Amino acid sequence: MTLRRKLLLVALCTLALPVAGWLYVRQMETLLREGQAQALLASANAVARSLVVTGAVAPAPGRGWYVQQAPNPITVDGYGDDWAPLTPWSQPLGAHGKLLLAVDDDGLYLYADVRDTRRTRADADDANALAADHLILVLGNAEGRRRYLLASAAPGPLTARPLDPPVEGLPELIAAQWQEDGSGYRVELRLPHDLKLRTLGVGVYDAAAGGDRLAADTRPLLGYSDKLAGELAQLVPDRVQARVLAPQGWLLARSGRLNTMPGSDGQPGWFAALVYRSLLATRLEDANLWAQDVPRLDTREVAEAGAGQPVSVWRSGEERGSVVLAAAVPIEHAGQIGGVLLLEQASRSVPLLANRALFGLLLTSFGVLLVAGGILLLFATRLSLRLGRLRNAAERAQLNDGRLDGLFERGKFPMTDAPDEIGDLARSFERLFEVVGSYTDYLRTLASKLSHELNTPLAIVKSSLDNLEHAALPAEAQPYLARARDGAARLGALVRAMSESSRMERSILAAEPEDVDLRDVVRGCADAYRPLIGARRLDCTLPDAPLPLHCAPELIAQALDKLLDNALSFTPQDGWLRITLRSTPDGAEIELANQGPLLPAAMQGRLFDSLVSLRDKATPGDAPHLGLGLYVVRLVAERHGGIASARNLDDGSGVAFTLRLRGMPRQRLSG
Template identity: 30%
Template sequence: MAKKQKRRLFGIQGRLLSLVFVLFLVPWLGYTYVNEVTELISDTQESALLLNAQAIATVLHGKEELFSEHSDELRALKSGKSGYTAPTLENDITLDGTFDDWGEEIELSSTLYTGITPLFCDLKSDVTSLYFRQTLGIRNDRLFVAFDVQDDLVVLRDMDLKAVNNSDQLRFTVRSFNGDIRRYLLVTQKPGSMSVYLMEEDWETLVTGKHERDIQAYMKIDQGGYKVELRAPRSYASASSQIGFSIVDVDETEGREIRTVMTTAPGDATEQLSGVIQKSPGIAKILNSLEQPWSSIWVVDKNELVRAHKGVLQHSNWSESGSDAFKWNNLRTWPLLSSLIFELEELIVGDKTGFFEDYPQATEERREPIIARVINNKTPETKRRQSVDAKAEVVMAVHPVWSRNKVIGAVIIEQSSSAMLANIQKPLQTTSLIILAVILFIAFALLIFAYRLTMRIGKLRDATEKAITPEGRMRRQKLQFTSNANDEIGDLTRSFSEMLKRQSEYTHYLEAMPDTLAHEIKNPINVINSSLENLEKEIPVVKQSRYQERARNGLQRLGSIMTRFTEAANIEGALNDELRERFNLTHVVSSFADGFRMVHADNQFIINIPNKEIWIDGSADHIGQLLDKLGDNALDFGDPGTAVTIQLDYDEEDAIIQIWNQGPVLPIEIEGRLFEPMVSYRQTDARESHLGLGLYIVRLIAEFHYGRVEAVNRYSPDGVEIRVIIPMSLSRTLTHPRRPRLTMLPDDDPDSNKRQRYL
């Protein structure tokens, strides 16, 4: 069988696969397009923010009193004193303990107290059992305070006990402008409205024992603790007043001993009370009338101190209404694919729906180079910056505020790029999902097509190789499989089958040619031969003519040629029809050696045959024919007067027939072709023709017995050894005998039988 070619690294499958890779240029082009659109949107966003900042600055132009340096709030900021930050609330507050009406302020303006540095905490305190958040806000003429307390055990007031401070409680302290201090204790015996009492300094003695009506509070118990909403007069949060809060924790229902007291007063541990800072109410009122969704508006004075602030950079519903919801909907259908699309989308445009941290509501000053430049250069600017936690990009526009030809402050409008890019996120995901699905489908279809195409071509190749023997003889008149496909490969398959059919017919004609020639030439040869005999009878002197002798030799050569042709042509058919039988190879070789020695009595022979019987499967007659061919070759090529050795040997698996002579070695020119038909290196002899078919017949007989034949050059003395190796068991049949190849053994080989071997 012809040797199969190595698989090409860039065959049909590789080329189609490269085409698939080209398809992935489409997402890359989409990625480039998205980047350009993102850049355009960001530029548009900067321009829009700058226009909005200009509009707000226009409203503030000339209102120098709003930026007065003599306001109580500004004096507090300049003095560096800490205080509670109380933004203006947008909604009316209902005391119900739910915090639903606080809006975004409940998250953005809250302060977490964990008790790590409490102002008062006794030795038995377990600070890990109590922590809370506090949020302040101002609405109209009221101060509102929200507490979200996490307490492992909530203990309410026991009305059977006389003391009012034996349960979980809230302490509220107020210092008025004249220095008077009022202490309020807030407790309750059940969830709902809380009782408010005016207390002495020791927090144990009631001043009046009456409920205070100026302060109202509501408690709601939930999982893990409780919530309290408090409402007090706005005057308690004026610039001339100071306030302070403390959460008191009682964890025992029997002894009711106070376990933890945690204050919320900001600043140093020695400062119990602090003021409430509300920036500039006038500016805050103007900002509250504006609607700028997903934007943060800051107003600073010329000293870069924050005078008012409104809005947030991110909306709490983004993750629900944006692409997270889209992702969740698609996860139910294509979990892995949708997750992959979401990750790719984040890689392209970033996480546009995740939360990030930026300047808190309580920020008191904004000292940034861009703000200083706007105030000093009196020209508006825009900038893109990273958020405080570097998780998002923030676009900011700064515009100066004028009064009497001088800058008195600046308006800052900031917006996360997410606010704009979130609008294209869902279409981008949908488009990406569709493109990826189409590309994957095309890639899968192309790979299936390439696989089927290569399989069909490979099947056609294998069938074509099996239709012809390695020697070029036809095995089949058509391919083993047929194809009805209406494409080029189908046409090629049918063309190959038709070509094999025609080639088979022509090969059959050539194989029958020797018998036809023998039959056709036999009669003319007989006529010529009889004519020569009759001529010798009529003219006896013709017998002495050298022309008569040359005519006899020509007829003899012509007969020999026809005999050899017919023998080679008929041997394959005879072998195909031959029935195998098990026979004693030792007996066949021994009989041949005895007969051959008798026929060629003038030659010397060395016979080495073991006494053991060697049995093989095959045809004894054809083995005899093989030995006859090898014996004739050994005599023809051997030096006169030298011996021919005939030897039979065996090993555990094979029987080995060896016949060698002494004479010229095999030339390298016939390497790989010695056992092919029509190959001979004999000297030309006018009396006898040699067509090079003898060793070819030997090879056919050896392969019929699932064996192989080798030619070996021997040295000291020179000669040629022909070796036939036949397996003794059919379980080791050699379905593909190795073709001969000449290899050289070194001359200094210690083995006495130095040789060149055809393997």
């Protein structure tokens, strides 16, 4: 991974800033909501105590029958069409029935629907009426209570028969309608307003199931109270909707309406509302459970308040972007819970403030992130460029033979004057190359120095051996004299090779380039070699188009001479040689291939070093003779900005030496 990518990864750590900001805004939003919830709960408790003190809500022992407001006129016919709007809030009656109660200006209506597929029929006046399927209706007022029997042998109108003595204020006869089908029967009746009922009881008797024939579930009557709603309106704070509910959630009174109109701060857009619900207010109840015009609220919070536990909840508002805070507290008197007070307050300020804080923080964080990332990217780019310059300079400073190039020798190593750590590194490289350059120069001149110093003692040894030849020596000393002369000859050859190597290096460096067609140089060399190779075959392959190159043609010819001399040492008398000239994108390539033994793997990396050979003596046919000649080839290639290489042919028939040339630099005339 590059340094630039590493610094970019480090820059990504600044993403923790918007995450921390989001957590902070979310925590602040939670604290703000909790503060509002506590304030609304305190207001709800105060209103509930006021309702208890004024006696507006009395303790309700047990459960009651809830009487709904009839939304349309009801016709007493035994059918449930008129009751359809009220059916979702029907009350359970017995094991298989449901009960609906409604009131309007004409009176109190009762509709009972009993599911019973096995029927036992009898009229209310029959002697065995209590043994058949029937309903028991119980009416109670301040004077007492009275039971009535409702039974019919066939669909149609019926008259309820009283089972108890008369009670003042309660009717003697009650008219009703009885309808039935295969699934059960339905009873519908109307009671006048002037009965002033306090309790009402309804019992269902199934002859097939048995049980108490006169049993009835008697409860107090509950309903919406305009008087309670008026008192509630005087106690509730502004812009707050209040509802008084029975412990089971039935609506007893209501005051105020939720203010869902946009405030002075405007209305949140769909994206802001989505962000608020997704990132901040992740726990909002569904608004459908808290509808404003239903007679009963069946929610967990109302049930908890009905059990005596105050609770608050945030829910979604009916309008986009709004939220509603609801606080439910029990209305408790002398340890008995008479109902539940529910206060609801619409809020747009919380989402708006939270969204604005979140968006502002995110914009600031991402702005800081972009600036920090850009600064780090620029810093990483500049640092990478500086390190790249240092790397390129280090790679160019030293040539393949260990010598330093002219750029470094002129003291142009980059960034040595920088005051930072990269400058220290550049100065360290500079000192290192100075030491390496000095040592390389010493090694380069060592051969000429040794050849010069060895010439005098070598001449003394030779003259001494010459004098010994003229002296009378025993026969057994003659072999030692021959060996000494052979060793001196070999030492002399080595000294001459060292001197020749130094001279060739100087001559190659001093060669003057010119523009030539490289085809002419290679063709001329090939034509000159054919008379010298005997019976061997020499092929020369040249490109069709001219191949111009700015080079020293005499050096290239000298390199080809060395390659040919090396190839002739290993090519059989009837073998072949092949010279190929090719054009490359940056110059030219000359390849000399010959038939013969393959190169040893251990020698392929050292073929072009100076004075390298596998044998002490260059005996033809004994081993590859790789010495000073290939070193000259390497020097010529490097002088032309290229390299020299050797490889075994793919078919194993011989070896190929390649000379890659890019041309010599052109000299500028100083004016």
